[in-house]
Amino acid sequence: MNTVPEALSAESPVTGLLRFGISTPGGALAAAERDVTADAVGVPPEAVLWFTDFAAAAPVAEIGALTAAGVTPIVTWEPWRALGAGRYDRAAFPLAAIAAGAHDDHVRGWARALAPYRVGLRFAHEFNGDWYPWSGAPEVYVAAWRRLHALFAAEEAAVWWIWAPNAPFERVPLEWYPGDGYVDVLGVDGYNWGTSQPWSRWVEPDELFGPALAALGGLGKPILVTEVGCAEAGGDKPAWITALVALLAADPAVTGFVWFDHDKETDWRLTSSPESARALRGALR
Template sequence: MAVLMVGLTPPPAGAAATITLSGSAGTAGAEVTVTGAGFPKRTKGTVVAGTSRVAVTTTSTGTLQVSIVPGGSGTVTISAAVGSTAASAGYTVLAAAPGTDSAKGIRFGVGTGGGPAAGSELDEVAALAGEAPSIVLSYKDFNQPAPIAELETVRARGAETLLTWEPWTWGGGTEQPAYSLDRIAAGDFDAYLREWGSALGQWGQPVYLRFGHEMNGDWYPWSEGVNGNGAGDYVAAYRHVHDVLRSTGAMNVSWVWNPNVPYWGSTPLDGLYPGQGYADVVALDGYNWGTSQSWSSWQDPAALFGDGLAQLRRLAPGTPIVIAETSSSELGGSKARWITDLFGYLSAQPDVVGLVWFHIAKEADWRVDSSTASVEAFATALDARR
């Protein structure tokens, strides 16, 4: 007995429904367009993207198209189901630019001596500042595996990691030929890079990765002019590391290009910037050394950061900016006043979306609570920031 089915036409025998996405990854809150073919004609269905869901009706040819904002973070599945016919594709939700998910415009981050695993240190800073940091600074050299447990610890605190990846052996000095930039670009470390990429990609949560920071100085072996490195070697190595990690599917990684604030004699930034598509965030490290060193003098925030910010905007227009390391000495001026001025200065820079305080007594006492006046100024300025 023949059965007449009205309004529901199955796809031809052997045909498989498919969907394509307008992109394989996007920042949190961004729309993705889902286009499908091979579905039953003129039939209602559903498109699901992570925790988001929208209704859809196919056309007379069995196609569909809809825009949806994927819900969730990391790797999510986007699927279209029409009747008993379904198709799916993978998509990665990248972290939004730092600052976009905060009630305040500038996100507060911190680096402590114990790093992400030192929860008591992070709790102490939160108590001093009156606010828990939403960015936690971390450091790893080229002898360590991807720190997934630490990343997860930070995520459990409701924060994200700014993961510094340093191509050297800690404590080995600037002359470490095993880690020359040309060796990195030539692929000598590719197996290690793929291990990191696979681990980060499988973890799947947002992480900010700054490879070879402060490259315009001369105190690290990945700088040009030391360790046998020449002009152009940094960009070649950076791009190679970026491309290898991307090839493993680590689309949850946001790349941070992070020079030191330019100074007399530093390597010009023009030859160190890896180019559009290689940096999701650009950053600066800058400290007010005051008179703590024989060569240093007091610098107010505008003098310290002004030129560097201008150069970042010229090289990477429209890219979010983070101050990835900063602090002030107590010697040579008022640290409390400097902190107040810093937050005021950065609050007037709409593209600066994050600030990470270096809370360690090292070359100077960089900690928030190096004095009563300092910690009081910090808590007040943090609360009043944009």
């Protein structure tokens, strides 16, 4: 099993606290997008997470550019085919086919391409929800994960594997867990939608993440909040950001968080208001 890279296993030299990562709409090479947020919050991101579909070629250029800049790359590898304009072929890569070896050559290509780098690989995230096509049978999910892990190990690819359920939850969904030998970092995603949607309400960080962090802590692995965002509508977003950082900093298992800096379903960005950006600046400092 690979160990967690120094970039996520030690205290941040930038903030002296948690590692701060970011995801922006333009992906790994969108340095200008990251700079806007970094300037606003006064802290450069130490990790960048982006999304790529299973059919894509290994993102070597992106990983290389981030690595050269001293930024930790985290790839979210989604088992579907991107069609453009936010559309996907949800049936293109069923987990059963991946588990059966139907795409081994493609996976080996990824493994060989990534072998020279230290990169986080987050495969088929938020499986415990109902919004992705890979949220079907846990035993098939585990089999697909283990097959990918074996193929990467055979190519001596030094990726670190991130298993990332969606919060909130009070019990670790162990039926989906590939096993300690197949996971390096425990991820967790969570969003405060506030009142931005007809069905949503304001949720404080301890309600959103507290039970999940406590449950994941029992597995004894480093924890990275792999996606987090907060709406403006329904409450005090700057206070929410301050409370989030305090919650995560108090948990010795948590190494950092990746802010979902997108204006998508609602304006999740840290720059959605000057006060929100200042709140993160103050919390991290």
